Amino acid sequence: MAVGKLTFTKAEREKLAEFLWLLNWISVLTGAILFGLGLFLKVEIQKRQEVMLEQGILYVPHMLITTGLVACAINFLGGKICLDCTDTNKFLRWKMVMMPYVVCTLVFTACVLAGAVMCYSISSQLEEALFLGLRNAMRYYKDTDTPGRCYLKKTLDLLQIQFQCCGNSGYRDWFQVQWVSSRYLDMNNSSVRDRLRSNVDRKYLMDGVPFSCCSTASPRPCIQQRLSDRSAHFNFDRQSQQLNLWRRGCRSALMEHYTQILQSIGLTVLLIWLFELLVLTGVRYLQTAMENVIRLGDPDSESEGWILENSLAETARSNFNIIKNLGKCYQGDDDDPNINIPSAATERELPSRCAHIPETS
Amino acid sequence: MLLKIKFSQQRRVHLAQGLWLLSWMAVMWGVIIFCLGVYLKTELLRRAEVMDNTEIHVVPNILMMVGLASIGTNWVASRACQDSLDATRFPRWKVFLLAWFAVAAVLCCLLIAVVVLSYALQGSLEESLKVGLRNGIRFYKDTDVPGRCFQKETIDRLQMEFRCCGNSNFKDWFEVQWVNNRYLDFTSKDVKDRIRSNVDGRYLLDGVPFSCCNPASPRPCLQLQLTDNSAHYNYEYQSEELNLYSRGCRQALTDYFMELMNSTGPGVLSVVLIQLSVCLSLRYLQTAVEGAMALEDPEGDSEGYLLEKGVKETIEDLKANALKMLKFGQVDPNAAEGSSEAADAEKAEKTASPTPAS
Numbered sequence: 001m002a003v004g005k006l007t008f009t010k011a012e013r014e015k016l017a018e019f020l021w022l023l024n025w026i027s028v029l030t031g032a033i034l035f036g037l038g039l040f041l042k043v044e045i046q047k048r049q050e051v052m053l054e055q056g057i058l059y060v061p062h063m064l065i066t067t068g069l070v071a072c073a074i075n076f077l078g079g080k081i082c083l084d085c086t087d088t089n090k091f092l093r094w095k096m097v098m099m100p101y102v103v104c105t106l107v108f109t110a111c112v113l114a115g116a117v118m119c120y121s122i123s124s125q126l127e128e129a130l131f132l133g134l135r136n137a138m139r140y141y142k143d144t145d146t147p148g149r150c151y152l153k154k155t156l157d158l159l160q161i162q163f164q165c166c167g168n169s170g171y172r173d174w175f176q177v178q179w180v181s182s183r184y185l186d187m188n189n190s191s192v193r194d195r196l197r198s199n200v201d202r203k204y205l206m207d208g209v210p211f212s213c214c215s216t217a218s219p220r221p222c223i224q225q226r227l228s229d230r231s232a233h234f235n236f237d238r239q240s241q242q243l244n245l246w247r248r249g250c251r252s253a254l255m256e257h258y259t260q261i262l263q264s265i266g267l268t269v270l271l272i273w274l275f276e277l278l279v280l281t282g283v284r285y286l287q288t289a290m291e292n293v294i295r296l297g298d299p300d301s302e303s304e305g306w307i308l309e310n311s312l313a314e315t316a317r318s319n320f321n322i323i324k325n326l327g328k329c330y331q332g333d334d335d336d337p338n339i340n341i342p343s344a345a346t347e348r349e350l351p352s353r354c355a356h357i358p359e360t361s
Numbered sequence: 362m363l364l365k366i367k368f369s370q371q372r373r374v375h376l377a378q379g380l381w382l383l384s385w386m387a388v389m390w391g392v393i394i395f396c397l398g399v400y401l402k403t404e405l406l407r408r409a410e411v412m413d414n415t416e417i418h419v420v421p422n423i424l425m426m427v428g429l430a431s432i433g434t435n436w437v438a439s440r441a442c443q444d445s446l447d448a449t450r451f452p453r454w455k456v457f458l459l460a461w462f463a464v465a466a467v468l469c470c471l472l473i474a475v476v477v478l479s480y481a482l483q484g485s486l487e488e489s490l491k492v493g494l495r496n497g498i499r500f501y502k503d504t505d506v507p508g509r510c511f512q513k514e515t516i517d518r519l520q521m522e523f524r525c526c527g528n529s530n531f532k533d534w535f536e537v538q539w540v541n542n543r544y545l546d547f548t549s550k551d552v553k554d555r556i557r558s559n560v561d562g563r564y565l566l567d568g569v570p571f572s573c574c575n576p577a578s579p580r581p582c583l584q585l586q587l588t589d590n591s592a593h594y595n596y597e598y599q600s601e602e603l604n605l606y607s608r609g610c611r612q613a614l615t616d617y618f619m620e621l622m623n624s625t626g627p628g629v630l631s632v633v634l635i636q637l638s639v640c641l642s643l644r645y646l647q648t649a650v651e652g653a654m655a656l657e658d659p660e661g662d663s664e665g666y667l668l669e670k671g672v673k674e675t676i677e678d679l680k681a682n683a684l685k686m687l688k689f690g691q692v693d694p695n696a697a698e699g700s701s702e703a704a705d706a707e708k709a710e711k712t713a714s715p716t717p718a719s
Contacts, residue, residue: 144579157576161521184580186594211574211582216517219504220544222571234546 002306008289009302016289017085020282024079027279030272031071034112037265038064044261048254050155052133057125060118064269067111071276074104078283088299091290098287105280112273119266126258130251134168141210142181157212163257165250166213171227173249178203179210209245218243281307363668368649370660373446376649380442380642387435387639390632395428397625404621408614410515413492416485420622423475424629431468431636437461438639445650448659458647465640472633479622486618490611494528501570502541517572523617525610526573531587533609538563539570569605578603641667 008016042061045052081101084090137156140149160166167173185192185204196202207228214222223244226232230241289305296303308315368376402421405412441458444450497516500509520526527533545552545564556562567588574582583604586592645665652663668675 150579153579154576161576180581181579184593184595189594211571211584212576214571216514216521216572219510219513219541221540224571233544234549235544 002304003308003311005304005306006285007302007304008285010300013286013289013293013303014086016282016286017082020082020085020279020286021079023279023282024075024082027075027276028072028079030275031068031075033068034071034115034269034272035065035068037268038062038068041261041265044258048159050133050152051137051159051250051254052126052129053136054129057122057129060115060122063111063115063118064265067108067115070108071112074101074108075279077101078105078279082283082286085286085290088290088293092294095291095294098291102280102284102287105276105283109273109276109280112269112276116266116269116273119262119269123255123259123262127251127255130254131168134250138168138173138177138179141177141179144181145183157210159250160210160212160246163248163250163253164215164246165248165253166209166246167249168251169249170247171209171213171245174209174213175205175207175228178205180204180206213245215243215246220244363666363671365664365666366645366649367662368645368653368665369662370653373646373649373653373663376642376646377442377445380639380646381439383635383642384435384439384442384639387632387635388432388439390628390635391428391431391435393428393628394431394632395425397628398422398424398426398428401621401625405618408519410511411490411493411497411519411610411614413489413496414485416489417482417618420475420479420482423471423478424625427468427471427475430464431632434461434464434468435636435639438643441643442646445646448654451650451654454647455651458643462640462644465636469633469636469640472629472636476626476629479626483615483619487611487615490614491528494610495533498528498533498537498539501537501539504541505543517570519610519614520570520572520606523610523613524575524606525608525613526569526606527609528611529609530607531569531573531605534569534573535565535567538565540564540566573605575603575606580604 038061041064042058045057045061078101081094081097084094137152140146140152141156142153143149144153182204187193192204195204195206199205206225208225209227211222211224214224218240220240223233223236223240227245230236284307285305287305288307288309289303292303292305293299293301310318398421401424402418405418405421409415437457438461441454441461444454497512497519500506500512501516502513503509504513542564547553552564555564555566559565566585568585569587571582571584574584583593583596583601588598590596590598644667648667649663649665652665653659653661656663670678
């Protein structure tokens with residue numbers, strides 16, 4: 001009992017083939033869109049690579065890019081095949097290719113779905129990467145004379161200004177790193193020496209933040225130093241404190257930015273997947289209908305098309321048996337004396353059984 | 362005749378088709394010019410808070426007007442050349458086309474005027490920015506005064522976006538009080554000294570707001586006590602270049618707007634060229650088709666020209682026509698007076714002549 005059986009007249013087959021030709025060309029376009037989306041995501045991630053420890057996030061855009069290219073290629077071929085399916089004679093050319101083509105389409109449709117799911121699932125990995133990247137950037141903020149790290153100050157300042165954020169989780173993260181380079185510290189000054197001695201690692205820690213944390217919405221000129229001591233500044237009330245610096249941490253600001261991008265890309269990829277599923281179903285029906293026409297011998301007659309010839313359970317069982325027997329085929333030539341040497345009759349049967357099995361799919 | 366060209370029926374048809382395509386291209390360019398005008402206007406409006414007057418707005422206004430007018434004009438031209446090959450419909454375009462040529466000439470002149478204006482108004486733009494920025498810096502501290510409370514945020518964002526500081530340079534901040542009195546402790550000695558140090562009793566510092574800080578500087582930003590070398594370790598006021606933005610905001614904004622307007626220059630000039638070619642082609646088409654309609658065989662060869670007579674004669678003809686139209690109201694009374702005077706003179710002669718005889 002077949003799954004999803006439908007009957008097709010000659011006219012219906014031709015219409016289906018033409019319709020699928022059009023859908024395949026639209027699929028080439030959606031494949032290009034997929035490629036473009038993957039490229040865009042890759043560029044966006046690499047733009048902020050200085051504050052992101054990679055940790056393999058790039059496999060998502062790479063997956064989208066390869067799937068997009070494969071989609072374009074397969075659907076281009078599919079367009080040609082479907083166009084030829086309108087004529088039974090031309091279809092004979094493609095008879096051997098049809099099954100592999102359907103299998104490939106199934107595989108890459110699954111890849112598209114995997115890509116969409118990945119877009120939604122990498123957020124925890126992304127957060128981890130941003131946390132570590134920002135922590136390193138803040139640690140190396142002062143190293144403007146070390147090659148390889150000299151751009152981190154400018155990068156972090158511009159990031160904080162653009163995303164209106166300060167520090168990793170908040171502005172207090174700056175209190176725990178030395179962000180003033182030792183070149184600009186007067187070691188003869190007693191207050192500097194006191195600060196250096198006040199902690200184990202001899203770091204110059206202060207309760208101050210860089211200028212890029214300053215909020216433009218504050219009504220008073222920015223207060224950057226001695227932030228923990230409210231009495232050190234005149235009229236520094238609660239409200240002034242709230243408005244003085246950017247309240248958000250850069251990690252959550254960047255997460256929000258990337259989550260928006262990933263969600264919209266994920267939604268688009270899901271829609272593309274649904275479309276591809278439609279194309280796959282149509283192609284499967286066309287393949288089975290054309291094969292049945294050839295089997296019946298009369299090109300003008302009605303034929304049946306289906307998704308699976310037998311029910312799901314039977315198809316699974318028969319495929320499993322194929323794989324088992326293929327394995328047995330390869331072991332049949334062993335010269336192990338412990339195995340019963342088969343008689344001539346069974347020997348003749350075995351190879352023919354191995355040869356028959358692929359035809360029943 | 363000026364610049365005669367012979368046109369066969371085939372050539373007339375090709376000319377009409379080519380002109381139709383050209384006029385639709387001109388419509389597209391008109392749309393582009395309109396969009397350029399809109400973009401320029403929005404950019405100017407975005408920075409309206411630091412500009413004192415709106416003289417410079419004449420450039421985008423003219424661009425938008427000309428864009429719309431050229432869309433309409435060239436659409437009319439395309440309709441005219443669609444009708445040109447139909448002998449029954451073309452004659453009613455005759456008077457209309459004269460008006461069309463006048464309008465097209467005006468449009469070309471306006472476009473050239475825009476290009477000239479965009480260079481000529483640079484001085485006015487700089488003046489406007491100078492006054493606007495000076496006010497912005499003066500009212501920077503007035504975040505509690507309605508009508509001026511936005512100046513701090515505007516100036517801060519402007520300095521960060523355009524990477525500039527102050528009006529001509531960062532020293533402009535030394536001359537204004539940019540810290541509000543609400544945040545000054547008037548019991549502190551330092552504050553009292555500073556206020557007493559100048560005539561107007563203002564709290565002046567040798568410091569700048571945080572938005573002047575340059576992120577490319579290798580050291581954390583130094584904002585206060587800038588002229589005092591001893592206040593900061595390893596710091597020299599004269600040679601420190603990267604600490605703050607060195608450009609003034611007036612210069613930065615002027616450069617930005619001049620670049621924007623100059624980039625529209627090539628677009629505008631190409632529109633002028635296209636409009637002129639549409640004009641010329643339409644004139645040739647008009648004269649060729651009219652010539653063909655006047656022949657016995659409308660499918661035969663005809664001549665197309667730009668002007669029927671030479672340039673000087675055409676100008677004199679136009680002058681005479683214009684004068685005639687102006688004097689149209691006065692011609693009849695003069696003629697009537699003249700004829701009655703002549704009749705009186707005749708009568709006087711007649712009465713005079715018999716007397717010697719009698």
